[in-house]
Amino acid sequence: MADRQAIENMLASWAYGYDEREPERMRAAFTDDAVMTMEIGLGDDKELMGPYDGIDEVMGLFTDHHGEQRDQRRHVTTNLVVLDETDDSASIVSYLSLFVTSAGEVRLQATGVYRDQVVRIGDEWRIRERLLQLDVHY
Amino acid sequence: MADRLAIENVLATWALGYDDRRPELMERCFTADATMTLHIGDETMGPYVGRDEVMRHFTDHHEIQTDQRRHVVTNVTLELDERTEARTTSVLTLLVVDGGEVRVQATGVYRDHFVEADGRWCIRERVLRLDAHY
Numbered sequence: 324m325a326d327r328q329a330i331e332n333m334l335a336s337w338a339y340g341y342d343e344r345e346p347e348r349m350r351a352a353f354t355d356d357a358v359m360t361m362e363i364g365l366g367d368d369k370e371l372m373g374p375y376d377g378i379d380e381v382m383g384l385f386t387d388h389h390g391e392q393r394d395q396r397r398h399v400t401t402n403l404v405v406l407d408e409t410d411d412s413a414s415i416v417s418y419l420s421l422f423v424t425s426a427g428e429v430r431l432q433a434t435g436v437y438r439d440q441v442v443r444i445g446d447e448w449r450i451r452e453r454l455l456q457l458d459v460h461y
Numbered sequence: 462m463a464d465r466l467a468i469e470n471v472l473a474t475w476a477l478g479y480d481d482r483r484p485e486l487m488e489r490c491f492t493a494d495a496t497m498t499l500h501i502g503d504e505t506m507g508p509y510v511g512r513d514e515v516m517r518h519f520t521d522h523h524e525i526q527t528d529q530r531r532h533v534v535t536n537v538t539l540e541l542d543e544r545t546e547a548r549t550t551s552v553l554t555l556l557v558v559d560g561g562e563v564r565v566q567a568t569g570v571y572r573d574h575f576v577e578a579d580g581r582w583c584i585r586e587r588v589l590r591l592d593a594h595y
Contacts, residue, residue, distance in 0.1 A: 327466045365529055365558065401533050402473040416477055418533055420556065434531045434556050434563050436480075458529050458558040 325413035330441060330448045331403055334417055337450075338398035344389055350382055352450055354442060357381050359453040363460055370460075381453075394425035400437075411443045421461055434458045464547065465539050467582050468575055472551055475584075476532035482523055484516060490584055491515055492576060497587040501594055515587075528559035534571070547575040547582070555595055567593040 333352050340348030353359075359381045360373040375381045402418040416438050423432040435457035442451050471490050478486030497515045498507040509515045536552040550572050557566040569591035576585045 327470070328462075364561075401535055402476055403469070404473045404477050405470055416473075418476075418531060420531075420533060420554075431556070431563055431565065434529075434558055436477075436531075458531070459561055459563055 325405055325408035325410070325415075325441075326443070326448065327403065327405055329446075330405070330413065330415060333441070333448045333450075334400050334403065334437075338400050341385060341398055342396050346382060346386060349385055350378060351447075353378050353381055353453075354444065354449045354451045357449075357451055357453070359384065359450075359455070361455045361457065363457045365458055394423050396432075397422040397424075413441050413448075415439050415441055419455070419457075421457075432459075433461045464541060464577070464582070465537070468539060468547060468549060469537055471575070471582050471584065472534050472537065472549070472571070472573075476534050479519060479532055480530050484520060487519055488512065488516055491587075492578075492583045492585045495583070495585055495587070497589070500588070500590045528557050530566075531556040531558070545577040547577075549573045549575060553589070553591075555591075567591050567595050 337349055337352035340346070340352070355378050357378050359375045360371070363370040363372065375384050399420040399422060400417050401420065404416045405413050406416060407414040416436060419433070419435040419437060420431065421433040421435070423430055435455055438454040438456065439450050440452035441448050475487055475490040478484065478490070491512045493512050495512050495515050496507070497509045497518065498505065507518070509518050533554040533556060534551050535554070538550045540548045542548060550570055553569040553571060554565065555567040555569070557564055569589055572588045573584050574586035575582050
């Protein structure tokens, strides 16, 4: 059975790493062969970004955005669902509520759903495949 | 702790089922004899009696709602009555995306009575008190 607590910790750790601009913490949430894809928007107007193939490309996506974003982001991660699982892998879903603080104002920027394939490597759980479906632009 | 984690998974599975419009995910969260009641201010909807009626309430709303909803569920409290029964509260923050805009539509509290059978936790009784209309 997958370790739900360890998986929750890993998801929150990635969010903390992004929001606090700690690349090593983000990197630790993914496998070396990780693949990440983003869909933005609903219905027929979806924009596709990626797939970003391998940890270097995935990290490039994050750090490039850090270079552009001057605001403070909080990736609030909730609603973890473990769908299919073995001792060493799981298909999981979690919700993102993205809050952005800029010029003293906080706003709810976007909502979305992470659909992840995670694997256990030693004592740690990591994301091997991530699809982020954002309902609106981030 | 294992019970809590399993129950949290059920709460989030229902939300995902509703928001993804996957009835089979919602259905597995309720017992066959489940009941559900909604309170919104002075208005009461239900009780809906039996899983079929409860499910119809959800699927009828899917027909009406053309927006994208996100039922964000947090703040789970749990009291285990016995090894096979539990009472939980959880907070709902209902986010709605429509026309490229996201808004906080409503907040509320779920009060759920869970029962465990054959290794699975399911909701037998759900009461949702919404602070504003959904």
